[in-house]
Amino acid sequence: MKKRNLIALVLVYLHSVCLEAETIAPLVKVESTVNIVIKLLKEINPEMTEEVRAKKLLEVRAAIESSFSFEQVARRSLGRNWKKFTEDELSSFMDLFSELLLKSYLKNFSGIGEAGITFEQERKLSEKKVEIHSKVTIENTQLPVVYRMTLVENEWQVYDAIIEGVSLVANYRSQFDSILRRGNPQKLIEILDKKVNQSE
Amino acid sequence: MKKLNLVFSGILLSIFVFINSIAAANIILPEFKSIENLAFKDSACEIIQSCDLEEWNDEFEYESQPLTPDPFEIINRTVFNFNHFLYTRVIIYISDTYKNVLPYPVRDGITNFFENIKYPIRLVNSAIQLKGEKVVLETQKFAINTTFGILGLKNLAQTQWGINPSGEDLGQTLGHYGIGHGFYIVLPLIGPTSMRDLVGRVGDGFLSPLNQLPEQDLRIGSNGLETINDWPPTMDLYFNLTAEAFDSYSSIKDGYAQIRANKVSH
Numbered sequence: 001m002k003k004r005n006l007i008a009l010v011l012v013y014l015h016s017v018c019l020e021a022e023t024i025a026p027l028v029k030v031e032s033t034v035n036i037v038i039k040l041l042k043e044i045n046p047e048m049t050e051e052v053r054a055k056k057l058l059e060v061r062a063a064i065e066s067s068f069s070f071e072q073v074a075r076r077s078l079g080r081n082w083k084k085f086t087e088d089e090l091s092s093f094m095d096l097f098s099e100l101l102l103k104s105y106l107k108n109f110s111g112i113g114e115a116g117i118t119f120e121q122e123r124k125l126s127e128k129k130v131e132i133h134s135k136v137t138i139e140n141t142q143l144p145v146v147y148r149m150t151l152v153e154n155e156w157q158v159y160d161a162i163i164e165g166v167s168l169v170a171n172y173r174s175q176f177d178s179i180l181r182r183g184n185p186q187k188l189i190e191i192l193d194k195k196v197n198q199s200e
Numbered sequence: 201m202k203k204l205n206l207v208f209s210g211i212l213l214s215i216f217v218f219i220n221s222i223a224a225a226n227i228i229l230p231e232f233k234s235i236e237n238l239a240f241k242d243s244a245c246e247i248i249q250s251c252d253l254e255e256w257n258d259e260f261e262y263e264s265q266p267l268t269p270d271p272f273e274i275i276n277r278t279v280f281n282f283n284h285f286l287y288t289r290v291i292i293y294i295s296d297t298y299k300n301v302l303p304y305p306v307r308d309g310i311t312n313f314f315e316n317i318k319y320p321i322r323l324v325n326s327a328i329q330l331k332g333e334k335v336v337l338e339t340q341k342f343a344i345n346t347t348f349g350i351l352g353l354k355n356l357a358q359t360q361w362g363i364n365p366s367g368e369d370l371g372q373t374l375g376h377y378g379i380g381h382g383f384y385i386v387l388p389l390i391g392p393t394s395m396r397d398l399v400g401r402v403g404d405g406f407l408s409p410l411n412q413l414p415e416q417d418l419r420i421g422s423n424g425l426e427t428i429n430d431w432p433p434t435m436d437l438y439f440n441l442t443a444e445a446f447d448s449y450s451s452i453k454d455g456y457a458q459i460r461a462n463k464v465s466h
Contacts, residue, residue, distance in 0.1 A: 100444075104444055164462075165458055166459060170458065171454045174450045174453070178449075192446065
């Protein structure tokens with residue numbers, strides 16, 4: 001069992017080293033990451049010890065972070081509100097929001113079967129932005145999911161997912177706008193903190 | 201009853217046109233297509249500490265999202281909280297019981313039946329929008345599902361022939377011709393809508409064969425069954441969205457506006 005874990009860790013490490021070596025095409029990158037995440041999540045079962053489970057989740061986290069930029073999601077979700085935050089507030093916000101995003105991704109990827117996701121095409125939006133179109137099949141229903149990626153330090157990173165026409169970043173932005181219109185950054189951090197504790 | 205419906209929709213339409221004209225006159229949509237178009241370019245560059253066009257586009261990427269004015273936010277939030285109470289304390293139990301009594305294939309059959317019978321709504325709205333291809337696809341879908349699909353209980357057009365046009369309604373038709381939402385409304389029990397979509401809903405009601413049934417009991421019964429049959433997926437979606445939301449009201453409002461904008465554009 002330990003040997004298998006070691007191999008998996010080495011694979012994830014090699015995967016991230018490969019990603020560093022050259023700029024991988026955005027579609028290839030997001031497809032391989034999503035497939036690795038789904039595969040790793042499938043390996044998690046109730047018979048695992050807490051320690052093994054925690055290790056497995058670390059691997060999943062590393063795989064997600066290789067293609068999904070929490071900082072880009074956070075920055076775009078806050079928009080111009082970003083400038084209302086002090087450095088300490090931004091740091092707390094980033095920690096909490098990243099934690100929640102990770103839990104949300106884990107929850108959503110867990111519901112997808114191995115053959116349940118097909119990547120269809122890549123559409124160039126600008127020199128630094130592309131859209132990756134995919135379809136997720138859950139039971140008998142097909143959901144169109146579009147990943148928006150941007151070039152950050154020569155790496156393609158996902159910064160938004162548009163599910164059935166609903167952009168997650170735009171949705172977060174409308175919520176943060178509403179909270180910050182009626183309160184201050186501290187209020188938003190409190191809400192996020194409460195949410196993190198709720199989901200634990 | 202029909203006269204009363206007509207008067208009610210007339211009043212709704214007048215209010216809608218009035219409010220929409222005010223909204224159109226007063227709201228300036230943030231269309232920051234390019235930094236060069238901005239009259240206040242220099243001070244704007246200073247605010248975001250950059251004049252890089254790509255960074256500007258990033259900054260405003262989500263500012264041109266569908267705008268749904270919400271002048272009655274206080275009332276809407278109250279109704280939203282009332283609905284949340286109703287969904288969590290009453291509707292979820294009815295929905296779960298219904299789900300346990302009727303297995304998925306039966307519920308799916310009922311959904312397909314009601315969708316099929318509302319063909320006139322989708323046909324007329326596709327035609328008004330001059331979407332010829334959709335008129336043909338909707339007609340093919342109706343013909344296949346009514347015959348081979350046993351009165352529409354099975355959606356064979358989609359599963360066997362791959363015919364699945366995105367349905368049109370009057371709200372989308374009004375949106376297609378450039379009419380905005382007017383303002384956002386949360387209806388008791390029903391949930392999110394807008395002035396435009398509410399007018400559309402009433403208008404579509406006249407085209408729905410369910411409302412042409414001769415007996416009032418039949419009309420109420422069929423509309424009631426359709427509503428209850430929709431509750432399981434609607435409640436699942438509602439609870440999934442609100443569980444992950446930081447401000448459920450804003451999340452649902454934005455989700456509604458994005459879904460409708462997406463439908464209008466297709």
